[in-house]
Amino acid sequence: MSIIMTATALLADIAVEKDRTDAVQAFVKQETILVEITTTDGLQGTGYAYTIGTGGTSVLHLLREHLLPLLAGEDARNVEALWQRLFATTRATATGAITSLALAAVDTALWDLRCKRAGEPLWRLAGGHRREVPVYDTEGGWLHLSTDDLVKSALQAQQAGWAGVKIKVGKPRVCEDAERLRAVREAVGPSLHIMTDANQSQTISSAHRLAAALEPYDPYWLEEPMPADDISGHARLARATRIPIAVGESMYSIMQFRNYLETGAASIVQVDAARIGGITPWLKVAHMSESHNVVVCPHFLMELHVSLVAAVPNGKFVEYIPQLRAVTRTELTVRDGMAVAPDEPGIGIDWDMDSIDDRRVS
Structure with a gap:
């Protein structure tokens, strides 16, 4: 069994490395939403989503107030079932960016857990x-x-x-x-x-x-x-x-x-x-x-x-x-x-949580 014990979310702002402009906008910063999920089999999965300057707090609130509380006690192995359940609770706001970004942060964390449990890389x-x-x-x-x-x-x-x-x-x-x-x-x-x-x-x-x-x-x-x-x-x-x-x-x-x-x-x-x-x-x-x-x-x-x-x-x-x-x-x-593609078990991103904490917004 791989039962979800905790599911938390945070928001961190990551500055762009260089100026980025296109025909309609400038990329001013990456608002990065991270979700961390821990399970009873001793694993932790980290997922994320992003915006390029606005809307990050809206994604964060959707996660904290509506989606993450539904995960406690669920089996993290049932990735498809969990995606469908969370999507079903957001019918009033789907289809759209805020809902999709929130779902993505959870889903990538569940895939990180799936890969680590299997001892395989995502690719x-x-x-x-x-x-x-x-x-x-x-x-x-x-x-x-x-x-x-x-x-x-x-x-x-x-x-x-x-x-x-x-x-x-x-x-x-x-x-x-x-x-x-x-x-x-x-x-x-x-x-x-x-x-x-x-x-x-x-x-x-x-x-x-x-x-x-x-x-x-x-x-x-x-x-x-x-x-x-x-x-x-x-x-x-x-x-x-x-x-x-x-x-x-x-x-x-x-x-x-x-x-x-x-x-x-x-x-x-x-x-x-x-x-x-x-x-x-x-x-x-x-x-x-x-x-x-x-x-x-x-x-x-x-x-x-x-x-x-x-x-x-x-x-x-x-x-x-x-x-x-x-x-x-x-x-x-x-x-x-x-x-x-990274060959270590998981989605292949080695997060530096101290650096993320330094950029934490909420």
Whole structure:
């Protein structure tokens, strides 16, 4: 038996390592929600979720006041049953970010326990397809950076053997985005993948213009060109451009992904384990995407997603944005352009709780 004795939550603010801007916002800090669960078999599991500046206290209150009290006395091995029970109690606030983030913090803690109990790393217990996966860089592609900076970062990634780089788009004039992409493409040649990301900044008409301007430079994908709930707009754009359309970081339920896949509105799925509600629904989205012959390239959370991408056969890339180095004892291993999933039992994150306590908000 593995009965839950305690379940607690805290909130800590982690500063960004460098300025991060896109077409609609700046990443000012990571509000990090951690859940710790202890069980009668002597194990402790730690899970987490995040926001990029607002809403963390709302997630914390939902956990403390409504969700965590339901866990005491439950069998931690019944991960699916616990996810469904907690979700059922939040019907009035689902589907949405606050609920999904709270569920994710609990679910990742339960998976941490599951892996530790089995003595296996997450990448193997969640599927075990492979241990190493290609990585691409986002840190060198923020919107405020100069064209020279973009070129320099892209060349560094290429020389390190990385699979690609991401460039943020959404400048006031389309020609600016096209010129920045052209400069990078000419510098790195045809072999390096260049991902582009508009962060939901476009209308249907401007998205078509943007895609047409970027097409000559062979972007690997165009990410979130329009608001995430505009499924029909993305489907129309996907039919009109040769650039694959990537979506997922701003979607909070399995059904949203199903609708995108069934309408041909997405060629790349970027499901985020925190925003979808945890590892349990993340795997369902990944397998559903595989049934549509679509790859998964998750958003952010590289320290967790490296194991999930490695677990499934349609896992394609890990996005490199370091954010947990200030509060962990180890960091993501990248070797010869490949991110290496941790092999220790658990979800693979070695938290430094003293550093987290120093950043604790509540």
